[in-house]
Amino acid sequence: MTTDAKVATQRYLISFDDGSMDHIPEEDMPLVGEAAHKVLREAKAAGVWIFGCGVERQQSTIVATDGTITAGPVQEAKVVIGGFSIIEVSSREEAHILAARIAAACRCTQEVREIMFDPES
Template sequence: MATDIKVAIQRYLISFDDGSMDHIPAEDLPSVGEAAHEVLRDAKDAGVWIFGCGLERQQSTIVATDGTVTAGPVQETKAVIGGFSIIEVSSREEAHRWAARIAVACRCAQEVREIMFDPES
């Protein structure tokens, strides 16, 4: 049975692809990290932060429905997430504003996707 439950607050996934930060010189990484943490602290202070982190490069595995475990996607053949943030805000426009701040801090474009509402999660 489908329902048209509308919530005032939506959750959004803000992410970037693995390798998107490879253009940043190693000596700049500490300042990039601090800039990203500043946005994170601001998001926490604003009450919109749920969770986020960077992901280890190509350390994934795929678990099939039968429990078979295989190596994860190869970067050259499939885009994979390099890092993500989950925020809870009142509009897509607000999610875009946070994504823009993250993009500046991380020096790479961010993808914004709304997370489907599930009353049990």
């Protein structure tokens, strides 16, 4: 009887705050985009990429438990996510390595957080 050895994996959220890329001159944005997409393509080829994207800069809305919808916090008053990646790797160290590559490509600091396991997702 043979068993397939499976490396345990964990999912991580790699993100940066809205406004973190504001220091980049507009004319450099195509280069930044290409550098970021290169990292994304390599992560996909390595099989660790799940999903990621930039988040449109906008006023958020808050949906309460009773369904009431109100205008969200003003961006300047609360840190909001400007972009994120969801990856699945075998260690936090691997997540840090990919986050460092994303940080270099996007020219901004990245935050790495472990995603809690949920057997239903």
